[in-house]
Amino acid sequence: MKLQLAMDVLTTADALALAGKVAPYVDIIELGTPLIKAEGLRAVTAIKDAHPDKIVFADLKTMDTGELEAGIAFAAGADLVTVLGTAGDSTIIGAVTAAKEHGKGIVVDLIGVADKATRAREVTALGVEFVEMHAGLDEQAEEGFTFQTLLTDGANSGVAFSVAGGVNASTIASVQQSGASVAVAGGAIYGASDPAAAAAELRAAIV
Ligand SMILES: O=C(CO)[C@H](O)[C@H](O)COP(=O)(O)O
Numbered sequence: 001m002k003l004q005l006a007m008d009v010l011t012t013a014d015a016l017a018l019a020g021k022v023a024p025y026v027d028i029i030e031l032g033t034p035l036i037k038a039e040g041l042r043a044v045t046a047i048k049d050a051h052p053d054k055i056v057f058a059d060l061k062t063m064d065t066g067e068l069e070a071g072i073a074f075a076a077g078a079d080l081v082t083v084l085g086t087a088g089d090s091t092i093i094g095a096v097t098a099a100k101e102h103g104k105g106i107v108v109d110l111i112g113v114a115d116k117a118t119r120a121r122e123v124t125a126l127g128v129e130f131v132e133m134h135a136g137l138d139e140q141a142e143e144g145f146t147f148q149t150l151l152t153d154g155a156n157s158g159v160a161f162s163v164a165g166g167v168n169a170s171t172i173a174s175v176q177q178s179g180a181s182v183a184v185a186g187g188a189i190y191g192a193s194d195p196a197a198a199a200a201e202l203r204a205a206i207v
Pocket of ligand 1 (some may be wrong): 006007008032033059134135136137140164165166167184185186187188
């Protein structure tokens with residue numbers, strides 16, 4: 001299982017500083033949606049230039065113009081780009097077309113999708129790299145939220161998936177046991193007093 005750092009910081013300088021500390025412990029470096037909205041795709045280029053050996057993940061959460069948006073992110077240096085699972089199939093197919101042109105990949109984020117396992121199978125058949133079983137930061141704060149649902153949906157999907165939203169030192173073992181290909185950790189790393197130590201602890205928990 002790969003480990004992905006989600007950088008929900010708001011400046012390129014902060015992202016470069018965080019990635020510089022944490023990169024030795026992670027496989028994938030994600031630029032979060034707020035960071036890309038604040039700084040633009042120049043932030044993607046800056047991270048890829050600083051970490052050419054890492055998989056750079058641009059969390060665009062594209063909902064329309066899949067080929068256009070994915071294409072500009074790949075041109076900026078992204079290796080993986082997200083499209084929302086609630087988007088139409090034509091948007092996902094367009095993004096996959098751009099990925100093939102650039103030799104890169106699309107990840108479908110299933111945030112807000114009620115039946116994640118079924119949609120996961122549908123979009124995987126369209127040629128995406130993997131799907132993201134994702135509970136967003138707002139959903140995590142809702143009453144009754146259960147992390148376990150993400151793991152169950154992933155295991156039931158029968159396709160390659162990541163888990164995002166609440167991954168930390170207490171939950172990462174269960175993520176691996178669910179069969180996930182990637183564990184995504186944001187706040188557990190960037191919110192720690194020592195992000196490198198937090199990432200190292202997560203890395204050590206992966207067997
Ligand atoms: O994509 C995101 C929000 O839309 C977050 O980066 C992702 O959910 C990570 O969450 P956490 O901080 O709980 O690890």
